[in-house]
Amino acid sequence: MTELYLVRHGETDWNAARRIQGRTDIPLNATGRSQARQAAELLARRRWDGVYSSPLGRAHETAQIIAERLGTGPVTDVDALVERDYGAAEGMGFEEIEALYPEGVRAPGQETREEVAGRVVPALLALAERHPEERLVVVSHGGAIRSVLQTAEPGTQHPRITNASVHSFRVEDGALRLIAFDDPIEEESLLPDCEDLDAQNAIEAHEDGDPVPTGRA
Numbered sequence: 727m728t729e730l731y732l733v734r735h736g737e738t739d740w741n742a743a744r745r746i747q748g749r750t751d752i753p754l755n756a757t758g759r760s761q762a763r764q765a766a767e768l769l770a771r772r773r774w775d776g777v778y779s780s781p782l783g784r785a786h787e788t789a790q791i792i793a794e795r796l797g798t799g800p801v802t803d804v805d806a807l808v809e810r811d812y813g814a815a816e817g818m819g820f821e822e823i824e825a826l827y828p829e830g831v832r833a834p835g836q837e838t839r840e841e842v843a844g845r846v847v848p849a850l851l852a853l854a855e856r857h858p859e860e861r862l863v864v865v866s867h868g869g870a871i872r873s874v875l876q877t878a879e880p881g882t883q884h885p886r887i888t889n890a891s892v893h894s895f896r897v898e899d900g901a902l903r904l905i906a907f908d909d910p911i912e913e914e915s916l917l918p919d920c921e922d923l924d925a926q927n928a929i930e931a932h933e934d935g936d937p938v939p940t941g942r943a
Contacts, residue, residue, distance in 0.1 A: 728854035728897045729861040731769070731909065732871050735780075735788040736761040737889045744820050748812035748869075751783050761890035762788040766795035768911050769892070774798050775860035778853060780807040780867060788890070789865035796863070806849035810869030811837045843873035847902065850874065854897035878902045 736758025740747045754762065765788075774796050779789035781803040789801040813835025815823055827833050846866070853862060868887045875884050878895060884907050887893070894905035 727859060728857055729905070730850055730854065730895045730897065730902075731861070731863050731911075732874060732893045732895065733765060733769075733788065733792070733863060733865045734868055734871055734887050734889055734891050735782075735785040735865060736765075738784050740817075741889060746812045746815050746818050746823065747784075747867075748809055748816040749782070750816050753783050754787050758784065758788070758889065759791065762791040763795070765890040765892065766792040769863060770795055771911065773861065774863055775857060777801050777863045777865070778807070779803050779865040780809065780870070781805055782808055782867070785809075785865045785867060789863070792863055792865065798863075801865075804849050804853070804864075806845040807864065807866045807870060809867035810842045810873075811835065813837075839873055839876065842869060843877050846870045846873050847877050850895075850902065851897060851900060874902060875904065875907070878904045 736754045738747065738752040738758055739755050740750070740752045742755065742757070769792060775798070777789050777793040777796065777798050779786045779801050785807075786801060786803060793799065793801050813833045815827060815833035815836060818826075823833075832838070850864065853864070871887050871893060872884075874895070875882070875893070878901075888908075892909045892911055893907050894909040894911075896903045896905055
């Protein structure tokens with residue numbers, strides 16, 4: 727049995743501005759680095775065998791901050807853990823997206839949820855196969871983590887995936903099983919000045935068929 731703790735990267739300026747990032751390589755901002763350090767402190771309460779990451783800079787830097795605190799050695803990038811490709815919608819804000827691509831309309835070049843799951847889930851299972859009986863930190867993105875949740879618990883609508891949040895899974899008999907969404911290990915990972923979760927993470931909610939949030943939840 728392998729345990730995988732999926733961490734969403736820290737905040738970027740595009741997160742704060744409510745813009746779609748997708749594959750666009752936007753770096754962490756100062757808040758995002760602080761969130762990564764806070765997540766690292768919480769994860770340090772347990773023993774870890776390695777840290778893996780999406781190759782995008784915002785995820786890799788989050789992973790490096792965590793790995794340095796945990797003392798697990800260099801971060802290993804896994805290409806398949808990259809964020810969902812939002813195609814022509816990347817760089818757009820919510821209002822523009824709603825005008826051009828209303829609910830149920832996918833932007834040209836945008837990956838489907840199934841396509842995201844089709845690369846992310848096998849990559850996680852392969853990690854587990856190579857690291858039996860180990861506990862790994864895996865830093866990725868909101869859309870990618872959402873695809874894992876939907877695979878592990880189809881039909882369940884989980885809340886928003888916040889920056890630097892931790893979601894724990896167990897791999898048993900070749901299948902991913904959710905241990906905890908927003909695992910209690912991360913309850914304090916949001917900084918005191920991160921009050922507006924909709925503003926911080928609104929873009930993550932905009933997927934096929936998902937409504938755009940219009941205020942605080």
